[in-house]
Amino acid sequence: xxxxxxxxxxxxxxxxxxxxxxxxxxxxxxxxxxxxxxxxxxxxxxxxxxxxxxxxxxxxxxxxxxxxxxxxxxxxxxxxxxxxxxxxxxxxxxxxxxxxxxxxxxxxxxxxxxxxxxxxxxxxxxxxxxxxxxxxxxxxxxxxxxxxxxxxxxxxxxxxxxxxxxxxxxxxxxxxxxxxxxxxxxxxxxxxxxxxxxxxxxxxxxxxxxxxxxxxxxxxxxxxxxxxxxxxxxxxxxxxxxxxxxxxxxxxxxxxxxxxxxxxxxxxxxxxxxxxxxxxxxxxxxxxxxxxxxxxxxxxxxxxxxxxxxxxx
Numbered sequence: 001x002x003x004x005x006x007x008x009x010x011x012x013x014x015x016x017x018x019x020x021x022x023x024x025x026x027x028x029x030x031x032x033x034x035x036x037x038x039x040x041x042x043x044x045x046x047x048x049x050x051x052x053x054x055x056x057x058x059x060x061x062x063x064x065x066x067x068x069x070x071x072x073x074x075x076x077x078x079x080x081x082x083x084x085x086x087x088x089x090x091x092x093x094x095x096x097x098x099x100x101x102x103x104x105x106x107x108x109x110x111x112x113x114x115x116x117x118x119x120x121x122x123x124x125x126x127x128x129x130x131x132x133x134x135x136x137x138x139x140x141x142x143x144x145x146x147x148x149x150x151x152x153x154x155x156x157x158x159x160x161x162x163x164x165x166x167x168x169x170x171x172x173x174x175x176x177x178x179x180x181x182x183x184x185x186x187x188x189x190x191x192x193x194x195x196x197x198x199x200x201x202x203x204x205x206x207x208x209x210x211x212x213x214x215x216x217x218x219x220x221x222x223x224x225x226x227x228x229x230x231x232x233x234x235x236x237x238x239x240x241x242x243x244x245x246x247x248x249x250x251x252x253x254x255x256x257x258x259x260x261x262x263x264x265x266x267x268x269x270x271x272x273x274x275x276x277x278x279x280x281x282x283x284x285x286x287x288x289x290x291x292x293x294x295x296x297x298x299x300x301x302x303x304x305x306x307x308x309x310x311x312x313x
Contacts, residue, residue: 006269015262016253018078026240026257027090034060042182050188058192059236062200066240067091072103073252093165096154110252114218127210128291141202147194203237203282208245211289213276220249221275226263233282246277
């Protein structure tokens with residue numbers, strides 16, 4: 001995307017500076033939440049603890065996917081080599097994300113965003129959806145139907161690059177829970193993948209590109225969304241500042257931990273005046289993606305990246 005004239009090259013260069021300590025702090029926070037989620041059912045042997053853990057762990061699967069996304073832009077750690085290593089091992093291993101394959105498709109999305117050639121266009125071309133259609137989508141997410149498909153996709157997609165990190169990380173996780181005397185709580189990860197993760201991914205995809213004025217515009221204010229997420233939404237749906245998605249499309253070189261500052265600067269400079277791309281909440285995103293009767297968008301036709309999102313219809 002073109003740089004808006006209200007931001008100078010010097011300001012953008014400052015915003016694009018990576019910080020080792022902020023990157024590692026982000027890693028510590030994400031792994032701390034992961035540990036806390038597993039600790040809950042270990043310390044409190046109650047079905048409610050399992051339910052909360054499964055929900056939070058589904059959010060961490062999304063969060064680690066977002067960190068892998070940041071690393072694929074080489075814009076998280078100062079070192080290119082560290083970004084690539086962390087993308088495979090620290091971030092991509094738990095959600096079983098093939099870093100190289102994902103990076104190739106995602107960079108193509110950025111290059112072609114706002115055009116019919118965008119490989120991700122099919123994921124959101126059906127929005128706004130009718131209320132009945134959206135309810136059917138959400139039902140498939142919460143019922144586990146899409147969860148089964150997504151887990152099958154993950155297992156089917158195991159390849160040399162991602163197999164070792166996936167097996168090593170999940171083996172270490174199961175071993176730690178075994179030593180804690182509660183290996184059965186490892187199932188919380190897969191319960192989250194089965195019943196919660198598809199819904200969280202859908203909501204994030206809707207917030208980033210769904211129901212916006214013109215998906216075929218190269219102006220991100222027309223085809224990309226930023227969401228002012230609350231604490232719960234940031235925990236589960238839009239972790240690691242991924243809610244500042246217009247800012248990310250304006251400059252993918254800006255690290256995720258500087259996107260909030262980027263957003264504030266754009267607001268101060270009047271970049272969003274008259275634009276409808278900033279949603280005040282996730283609920284506002286749902287309303288934006290829900291069409292009035294008879295006004296639903298046509299079903300997408302055309303090229304689509306093969307990925308977990310193939311189940312998001």
